[in-house]
Amino acid sequence: MFVLELDGKYQACAGYKETARPTAGKFSVSSYYSTEWKGADAPSLRIEGLSTDEVYENLVRQIAGSELISNKDESLCDTIKREERRKKLQRKIDALKRKIRKKTVEQADRDERGIEKDGERVKGFVMFMEDTPLKIDSAFLTYACNILAKTDSWLSGTKIVEYCCQYAIDYNKKIPYGTYPFDASNKRTALLENLKVFDALEQFQIIKDLCELSELRKLKSVQELKIKLYERYGKFAGQKFSETELIQNTKHWLSGYPTALKQYESALTKYEGGIFERNTLDDIRLAFELLVKALLNNDKSLENQIAAIGSMLKDSGASAELRNMITVLIRYYTDFQNNHVKHNDAVNDSEIEYVIELTSVIMKFLIKVVNGGTLTDGQNAHGNAGYYGSEYR
Known part of the structure; x- marks a missing residue:
């Protein structure tokens, strides 16, 4: 803590420190707070607390003032x-x-x-x-509230008030039902009326957060709600993974293969919604498998297509080194899917994103090879769909 002096006025400053490396006793400053410049006769800071930690927290809160508004029983x-x-x-x-x-x-x-x-x-x-304030359609808000606050759900009236008050403080909004018990006819109505005071970006974040509560996230109806939230209002989620250049280019090249494109888009929706981690990888593998079936005009599983993919690349003039690299990648890819995804092993988020990007790169490359580097509704350079014929149906 510091006290700065300038032209007869004083300002108290404090940095909030957190343990960076507990075993080494290292700390890092995450935030700084300061008072307004005041005269020497301004009220001084109070020393309060039964331990050094309590004294420190109370001093930081006094210096931060309105920057840190605490909820009941909330730690600094x-x-x-x-x-x-x-x-x-x-x-x-x-x-x-x-x-x-x-x-x-x-x-x-x-x-x-x-x-x-x-x-x-x-x-x-x-x-x-x-x-003009941005709003999510009222019908969708009603649908969301009917699922999140249905009569027998974990989200009680008390919890609804608690969460809504939290967001009202965060977004500086005044909600109609901020105390419990409330005079609304039921929980769904109270949640709906509270949601209506927020703009669409805030509504999106609130519904998303409620869907991710540990007590609700595994319910099928809540998972379906989250999928629909991203399908209809994903534009409010910030820059979406599906809007990156690689993904957009891949969707462009997949446009001539609608069955594969449908599964590819399904995987992206589930990934961006943060749900069905295994289903996301299932969908992205199926998109890849359907594409290869279309390119080779057969009904074999992906792991049984590796040799044929190598032959296709050879006939297209790809170098031996590139052919080997692609086929080895696909072999490891199928091993990963079979050994982890099918057995429902935990896969972290960075691995899922990498698998989607890797799949995108390989699919785009294979389509470009077959099409001679041009996109003509799934047609190759000789006017034939795919490598051996029409798209697999």
């Missing part, structure tokens, strides 16, 4: 982490709003050039969008 560590999450979410919300409004302006400009040169009308339209 939890308060700071919650505040950091709130700031991170707010930055994401602000960035998404700028992105959405930028697209709106660009679309308005395109429409304007196509109709008439009327700058005032575009300006008025943009001002209208600036003042």
